[in-house]
Amino acid sequence: MPRESGDASFLRRLNQVAVLRALHATESATLAELARATRVSRATAEAIMETLLREGQVEEFAPSATEGLRGRPARRFAFRGAVGHVAGVGIGAARLTVMVADLRGRIVAREQVSVPTDLSSAGRLDAIGTLVEQACAAAGIAVAALTAVGVGTTGVIDGEGRVVKSVVLADWTGVPLQAELARRLAVPVLVENDMRLAVLAEHWRGAARGRTDVMYLHTGSRIGLGLLLGGAPYRGSHAAAGELGGHPNSRWRTFQHVMDYAMAVDPGELRAPSQAALFALDRAREGDAGAARVVESFARSLAEALVTLVTPLDPELLVVGGSLAQAGEQLTEPIRVYLGEVCLYPPEVVVSELGADAVCLGAVRHALNEAERLLFASA
Template sequence: MNDSVDDLAELEGLRRAGANQYDLGSFNEAVIIETIRLAGTISRTEISRRTGLTQQSVSRILRILLQQGLLVEEAQERAERLGKPRTPVRMRSNAAHAVGIHIDPELLTVAVVDLDGKIVRRETVDLADGLEAGKLIDLTAATVTAALSISQVDPASMLGVGVAVPGPIDRDGSLLALPLQPAWRGLKIRKLLQERLNHPVLVEKDGTAAAIGERWIGRSARARDFAYLYLGTGVGSGLILNGSIYRGGSANAGEFGQIAALRMGEWDPEDGPRMVPECNPTASLPVIAAEFGYVETDPGATDEAKRYKAVCKAAAEGDAAAVKAVTQVARVVGQGAVGLVDLLDIDLVVLGGPAYMKEISEIFLTEIGRAVNAHPVARETRPVAVEESMLQTDAAAVGAASTIFHDAFTPRVSGSSQARRLPK
């Protein structure tokens, strides 16, 4: 198996972790699970090599995990040179499930997701302006219950419920502010949903959830550090640093709009950062396009989301005004990305979210890639790759479910800041 330098560095970290044996039971099990997850399918010998654990320890732990049904053996392969048969193992996709919820100001998305990140059942519900907080909880709980019932997943395989929301949030999983739905301010989402659903609930900012999902689904391709730029109602970011999700001291890391405001000079000495319209692409793109002379001809473009999609479609078809507008938005987002990658010294930016559409992907990839590679450090020392998300438009919902898997299976040493949050 040919591993990239980044993959080997990630796995070397796992090897050292396995050898240390901080927790002889659950920790080494988690190290082995993470190694299998990164590889997809892998032999016992290779697990031993990558983790530094003895083959006897690997075999013992794999026997337990196979008996539990978390893993499955593939057909035997003939090992090269030695001629001995080997039986690779992989994670059994339906061994565990999680529900991912994305609460957007205008749309509720609920997805039942398996260990491979495949959506088993998906439900969406439009949310009315001014929807009362209590009714939001009622609607969300009912939608989750319906999705689980229709999916027919084994209840014993359900690990928990992840919720992705626009920030900011507090450590208890409550919304602190949401301009488009002010009635939701202070809503104790985690507490209320946990009571209604009788499952553990974790709450993340949407950008953070998307980054976790990208790392989980991407396996070895996303084993390195990266910033996930989440384009939705606004632009947020999720950060994977030193192989772990970075949430910050209050779980609100990744307030991308403020970085963009600094880069664009939108800053008041007394009041701080001003709103940058381009950091709300869904709302600003149709307005900017009109300023460039774009004329909407689609009679079905009757609301903000539809107008946004119409401009994106027009840009893909070569409408000059639409192309100029998309380029302007992409360049402003690119300036925010410059601040992010230069501050954190990362070499991968991932683009995704519902506002990142295939019709405008080439413009965004080009403009952001140009911006983050325009400075001497990037050109000479750290070229920055800009890539599309593997999660596409359901990034936040799948990412929210992945927070449950990440919490349940990712290895942690004693005293780690990445403490387990689900009950054992």
């Protein structure tokens, strides 16, 4: 019996990957549509489809009753998302979030837990491991069945997934996060900075869909920045792009306006910077003219800090996220006006569509990128 040559086997694998990729990129397709999309014969597409059906990577639709009345319907197929799963982990100071998704990106389980802000690194790692197990159980799969786990955390993250520096989480600097979680979960783990994953999520499912050059401004207990350049998150030469410097307790000078206001109006209450900002925003919504002026000054201070990045990078869109983004136009309009005054090509300024889920969804997308790389590998 003649043996199939290595070249023929490789070509068959290339064609199979092409058909699978084409099917993954659409909701469903017929054999004729797949053959045209991949430039293979219909007979080749049919043979490949039978293989993919046996392997459980695709599924065939049963013809509807209406189609049956019009004669023999064309066979229609879809990529089977449940062939694999990934998990995304969002690590916050006071909250951990885990989402499990199939390979279509459909979220099939979500778990969240509050944790003490001063939790030790070992305690936080254990809590993450437990939460991933709970999310997988809710999705009806074993942790070992995950193709990859994406993780988003504050701080500078090196190429090995180690936290080089974190000024937000206690006992987090120096933690080999990727290695520790991979040891606990026994599946591939990919770790990235939370702001880069937030802008990735906005590009995937949020306000930045269809955009290629985007800034994501996080406004909350801290100020952070994520950059998407050419459609990909930008890391920088030291993986520190977007880090606006170490500001313990988030006492960045732009918060001074709202902190002074909160102290003057309600001196009996000691507020953190983000709490002072929310206090001023609430008062402004209630019609307090002084609060409205302070909020505008706060927003313009944010814009002044951004302009040194907006001017040289020329993004088409600025997405404002974080807890303060709930203010909507109260926050975005002064930023929009200031950038319009000083920038040759001011970006569009919008509020995040993903809210507090941005980092975890970005971690899911990060894991899906790895799963798709493996799925569509040619050899």
